[in-house]
Amino acid sequence: MRQIILCIVLGVMTHVVSAQKYSFTLKGDIINVKDGKVQLYSPVDSVKALLTTEMKDGLFTLAGELDAPGLYTLNVAGVRFSIVLDGKEMILYGDYLQPDTKLLKGSPVVKTRLALDRLYYESFDMMINEALGKYYEMTENGQKQSEEAEKFIGKAIRDAGANWRAHLLDFVKTHPDDLYVPVRLMQEVKRGSDWGKKAYEALTPKMQASQPGRLLKEMLK
Known part of the structure; x- marks a missing residue:
């Protein structure tokens, strides 16, 4: 009986922790670049990528979970975009030669x-x-x-x-x-x-x- 109760408690705790995570999908459409790796970093850690995906013909999809919405750094084939992620479904229209995120759709x-x-x-x-x-x-x-x-x-x-x-x-x-x-x-x-x-x-x-x-x-x- 104790084991059953413990399993229920652990299950509830896991669900709560999971619910507190920030899930999102970011699609990118970047001009003046073709292929490359796209990585998302914390603004205080430029070594360990939080999420990684591949870009083909300037298009990419980055999806996953983060601890919370906020300020992050998006590395697009070696060029860094400072980005605030707070939406669930977002699309970034950008220029590889002039990195900016003011054309981020789906972000409040x-x-x-x-x-x-x-x-x-x-x-x-x-x-x-x-x-x-x-x-x-x-x-x-x-x-x-x-x-x-x-x-x-x-x-x-x-x-x-x-x-x-x-x-x-x-x-x-x-x-x-x-x-x-x-x-x-x-x-x-x-x-x-x-x-x-x-x-x-x-x-x-x-x-x-x-x-x-x-x-x-x-x-x-």
């Missing part, structure tokens, strides 16, 4: 990424573009440098950076439970943002405990 976080890209353009790029126009006027189209012009463009870059980070922090506060948010914050921490801890604390406990949330926390130590 892509919408957030595009929204943040637009926010970056509006809060940073537009300010820089306007400042560069004035800078070129001050330097006669870049031919004549001046201390005043250099101070101007330096301040403009700092102001644009501060403006972007302020808008990003507001975005975090309104989207604290979005898986892509800590991924984007990691990019900012790499640039030396001193407000990273405040942004991390704005995330929900669930997102802080997520795979990218834990990676972000390590970067902030």
Whole structure:
């Protein structure tokens, strides 16, 4: 009787562990490349591949289980794509010569990424573009440098950076439970943002405990 009960308990535990795994299928359609090996890596381990498959004529299918949705590195015939996996059935349309995953279909976080890209353009790029126009006027189209012009463009870059980070922090506060948010914050921490801890604390406990949330926390130590 005890053995039967033990078997039932073990069976339930195995089912629970299995249910906690993240299962997915990623199909790839990559231009400017033909055949090669496709490997998926953890962002903290570039030696041991988590999953491997073969690519033929730029097409591949990678399927399996991971501990959790999150940030990973996709090695496509020697070229690395940083990718956030969070969907069940996904298709990646990409360019081997310009590795990017913004055309990842079936991934909920892509919408957030595009929204943040637009926010970056509006809060940073537009300010820089306007400042560069004035800078070129001050330097006669870049031919004549001046201390005043250099101070101007330096301040403009700092102001644009501060403006972007302020808008990003507001975005975090309104989207604290979005898986892509800590991924984007990691990019900012790499640039030396001193407000990273405040942004991390704005995330929900669930997102802080997520795979990218834990990676972000390590970067902030």
